[in-house]
Amino acid sequence: MANITTEIRINSSDLTTDTISLSATSTLTKAGTTTGLSETSGIGRRTTTATSQVTLFAAADYTDDKAHKIYLKNTSSTATEYYLLTIGTQAVGRIYAGDAVMIPWDGTADFKFTPSVSTSMTLEFALFYEA
Numbered sequence: 001m002a003n004i005t006t007e008i009r010i011n012s013s014d015l016t017t018d019t020i021s022l023s024a025t026s027t028l029t030k031a032g033t034t035t036g037l038s039e040t041s042g043i044g045r046r047t048t049t050a051t052s053q054v055t056l057f058a059a060a061d062y063t064d065d066k067a068h069k070i071y072l073k074n075t076s077s078t079a080t081e082y083y084l085l086t087i088g089t090q091a092v093g094r095i096y097a098g099d100a101v102m103i104p105w106d107g108t109a110d111f112k113f114t115p116s117v118s119t120s121m122t123l124e125f126a127l128f129y130e131a
Helices: none
Strands: 005-012 020-027 044-048 054-057 068-074 082-087 090-096 100-105 111-115 121-129
Touching (some): 044 054, 054 121, 068 082
Antiparallel strands (some): 005 020, 044 121, 068 100, 068 121, 082 090, 082 111
């Protein structure tokens, strides 16, 4: 069994009148179990030079309704550059320059991204999944 642990920290001294300090740690497990996820796509990078939509993970390659997790990072340093994330035909959000996210994916529809500009942009990614 693999042990993949994720952690998120949110700190701010000026967002509200009180200092915010949040931290959450989680071990990624298979759906409905305490068994760790044991498969990964590996860490990869995809560089694009167009604004056309790209399929990053095809649903047909993975088991439906499982506890897959996708890590993404927009490596751009230009604040206005973003990737629009889409699952199937549903837009789920944007990740701007420097943003990193971990999102769940059930594997029932293709996971895609669309760059905001046609200049060179690089998306870092990994998929942790169950077979």
